[in-house]
Amino acid sequence: MHSKSIKNSDTLQLIYAGGTFGSYGRPLAPLNAKDFLPIVQSHLIEHSHTLNLPAVAWLGNTLIKDSSQLTPNDFVHFYTLVLDAYNKGCRRFVLITGTDTLSYLGAFLSEAFAGSDLCLVVTGSMRPLLDAEVLQDYIVDSNGDAWDNLIASIKLASAGESGVKISFGGESWPAQTVQKIHSHDFMAFTGHSRAAYPANSYIKLLADTRRQHWLDDQYTLLSDVKRNAEQAYIHALYCLPNHPDMLSVQLQALADHPPCGIIVLGFGAGNVPHSPALAKALEDAYEQGHMVICASQCPFGGVSDSYAAGSWQYDHHVIAGGRLTIPAIYARLLWLLLRYPTPARRRQRWTNNVSQTATTIRKR
Structure with missing residues (x-):
């Protein structure tokens, strides 16, 4: 004590x-x-x-x-x-x-x-x-x-x-x-x-x-x-008007990394360009223990599942950042990586915590 x-x-x-x-x-x-x-x-x-x-x-x-x-x-x-x-x-x-x-x-x-x-x-x-x-x-x-x-x-x-x-x-x-x-x-x-x-x-x-x-x-x-701070990494993937497979390539580059946090900065309310390759990369990221959070490039408003252009990603284990700012998402991901030993516990804690602040997203 x-x-x-x-x-x-x-x-x-x-x-x-x-x-x-x-x-x-x-x-x-x-x-x-x-x-x-x-x-x-x-x-x-x-x-x-x-x-x-x-x-x-x-x-x-x-x-x-x-x-x-x-x-x-x-x-x-x-x-x-x-x-x-x-x-x-x-x-x-x-x-x-x-x-x-x-x-x-x-x-x-x-x-x-x-x-x-x-x-x-x-x-x-x-x-x-x-x-x-x-x-x-x-x-x-x-x-x-x-x-x-x-x-x-x-x-x-x-x-x-x-x-x-x-x-x-x-x-x-x-x-x-x-x-x-x-x-x-x-x-x-x-x-x-x-x-x-x-x-x-x-x-x-x-x-x-x-x-x-x-x-x-x-x-x-x-x-x-x-000890965990020595190897805690948060990555940010910024959506641009490129071919969607560019995002999948960026995700695949993290395949051999220890479980980390990944922030996908989508357009508008969290819209992310779809492709089969990107959907598979998101599935693979989940299997590897990464936490992928969708945030908005907009300074205000956060993300929602109102648009089909963004809602598809939540079928592939992406977590909605809700109204949280990018610094707040980074901070929460970092604290979870430092404090909780397994990907399952981190996801559980995020879900329990962010549900009080996020825009309502379909429950998985």
Whole structure:
């Protein structure tokens, strides 16, 4: 049993993981954490009274990198970092990361901490916190978005509502509903509030015994999760106006791979060009233990079986992604690959979970 080593703490834990938020200079490059975090801390202390900020502390993190370079191993690093702090009594967190994979990391942590009463807010920025035009001193960029995003995230996390959320551009959403929609605008992300699993699986406040049971369950499988991250792969196949056999060739190329996740990005509501070769490739992928999920290339709306052009694939073991975003599908596939040992268990868990969020698809 992993018992808490400190009493439950009201201090909000900040985690700095890199990204544009902490970049500075010409050309822009990330500042060393030991230099950057004291600057941020001094500004928070300076404004804590006027902004009515809670007590904060920086959770030690050794993994600071450009978010476009994050891997499943890195996702598990942040899961473990927060899990250990949660086990010690911390409950409220703000994670600052880069925007490239912010929605993917947020959705993954949302899956991983489902069933707990943890409160985690993920944020970042499109411009650095410090004004890169002022090189003689560290000055907060008053025209940027970093400071506002940080303060909004701290205030959101201070409320302590259980669940993982993303806060950006003055708005916040359940993490598994969020996607990046603009490459450089301050309003770079969007999401929605009508999220079911895993958002509805968070507990308002867990009794100590139930929290300990949840923690014990996580730690029992933690070594497996870390080991599986070494060989967890999610592939994406993007439908284009090509001959449909091109998709079958791409699927066949995965024939000798260990069971993995495959996202088919269909047209519109999940339409995928049909061919006998592709149908057979989907059957073969299922027999090999792969999980194939259909998603839409459209940013909103998800997939459905309304059109014959898309419904045929569900007769060949493809699973509909419903209204889940691409980052959320990636995150759920990754968590299932890390957490559950067999293809059958993964499919069972997906079906049980996604049925609460997906557009209704014919039951198989």
